[in-house]
Amino acid sequence: MSDYEQQNVPPSSDSGRDALPPVTQHARQYETVRNAHETELIEDYVELIGDLIRHQGEARAADLASRMGVSQATVSKMIRRLKELGLVNSQPYRSLFLTEAGQTMAETSRARHDIVLQFLRALGVRDSTARIDAEGMEHHVSDETLAIMQQFTEKNAR
Amino acid sequence: MSDYEQQNVPPSSDSGRDALPPVTQHARQYETVRNAHETELIEDYVELIGDLIRHQGEARAADLASRMGVSQATVSKMIRRLKELGLVNSQPYRSLFLTEAGQTMAETSRARHDIVLQFLRALGVRDSTARIDAEGMEHHVSDETLAIMQQFTEKNAR
């Protein structure tokens, strides 16, 4: 009964600047983000396993835990998932290996990660900040944008 | 007993190019990403509610659902969370309002979102791609990088 309205500035045609995107396109934006989040962690783990093998000769669960900043139990559970997904091979209590599919994913992810990182550095972002930002951004950069970043980096300095 | 080793290329000093970051710093990268993911959705909802109010005069749960590409049940649950967090006010079955805190968050998020979007456009990314990428990237861009993006956009065209 009593009107509880608090403000309710009416549309008045064009209140703000940029209009809202069409509903379908808008929904696609968020859907893309949700999809990226589904694979993000998987990619980071696989990429890290690949990096550990390249840099230290082997990947142990304990290294994953300390580098990820997460408990060993969390890593253990994740490794089970990676095996189920056919990305990792290992015997219990032994170090980890990437399957063919895992190696492919690791390479793809690392390449993408590097492009984003180098782009940020080329833009003028400090190295430690660039590393942090790249870790999150890499999963949300389209191929189109990635290509443009790579060109930019090539042109602008090293 | 039998050796199951598959490859195991030893460290050989410097296998790859860029060395791995120190463990603590490396962990901080992933922690930052995890933190961003905790607030991401909240920010997107609040930002969207603000945008709907600005552009259509009110924000209804149904609009949130169609724009987010998600079921009404999901939105309803989220709204309860937003209320618990003190970001949103509403009576059951009525439209949504932002609290003071909610408005502040909406403005901050929108400003950040716009900077990232305009930066991508200035870089040369097509509009529809830029919108998709910005929706995910915005949550992983540090203040430092954001400032640099803004400068870049100002210098480089519109």
Next chain:
DNA sequence: TATAAAATATAGCCAAGGCTAACTAGTTAG
């Protein structure tokens, strides 16, 4: 070579963020 320590695994708990199905409240048309 026992035994202590370190690494890995498993169990069980929790919160977030999806979903469908069933129910309830508001709004609109006849």
Next chain:
DNA sequence: CTAACTAGTTAGCCTTGGCTATATTTTATA
């Protein structure tokens, strides 16, 4: 003014990705 439709809520289920505590297995050391 009632019936039908639309909008919003609630319940219950699921997966993901954290955690702690407790086993188990390997590895190192006395």
